[in-house]
Amino acid sequence: MLLAVLLAGCASDQQKINAINAVNEGFRVEYEKLLTEKGARVYKLGRADAFVAMRVALAELGMHTEQQDLGLGHLAVAAKAPLPLSDDEWRNASAVDLPLLRR
Numbered sequence: 001m002l003l004a005v006l007l008a009g010c011a012s013d014q015q016k017i018n019a020i021n022a023v024n025e026g027f028r029v030e031y032e033k034l035l036t037e038k039g040a041r042v043y044k045l046g047r048a049d050a051f052v053a054m055r056v057a058l059a060e061l062g063m064h065t066e067q068q069d070l071g072l073g074h075l076a077v078a079a080k081a082p083l084p085l086s087d088d089e090w091r092n093a094s095a096v097d098l099p100l101l102r103r
Contacts, residue, residue, distance in 0.1 A: 061079070
């Protein structure tokens with residue numbers, strides 16, 4: 001009987017998948033609201049200029065290029081693993097994300 005009670009409290013794989021999909025959908029909706037509010041930017045650049053701009057942007061984030069192929073538009077970059085969030089960063093992220101996760 002104890003086993004039946006414990007198993008009744010467990011979520012099935014499908015319930016877990018549905019919960020993750022619901023969270024992702026919520027984040028997608030919020031992202032699309034931001035796009036509507038702030039808009040998107042389009043830059044008219046040639047492929048080579050866009051490629052260089054992407055390398056520069058990734059380098060500014062601390063990543064280094066390991067492989068590149070302009071013809072394919074392929075960049076393979078690597079970086080150190082990020083540091084864990086500080087207590088304040090964790091609290092701020094939780095304050096934003098937990099209401100959505102609970103819904």
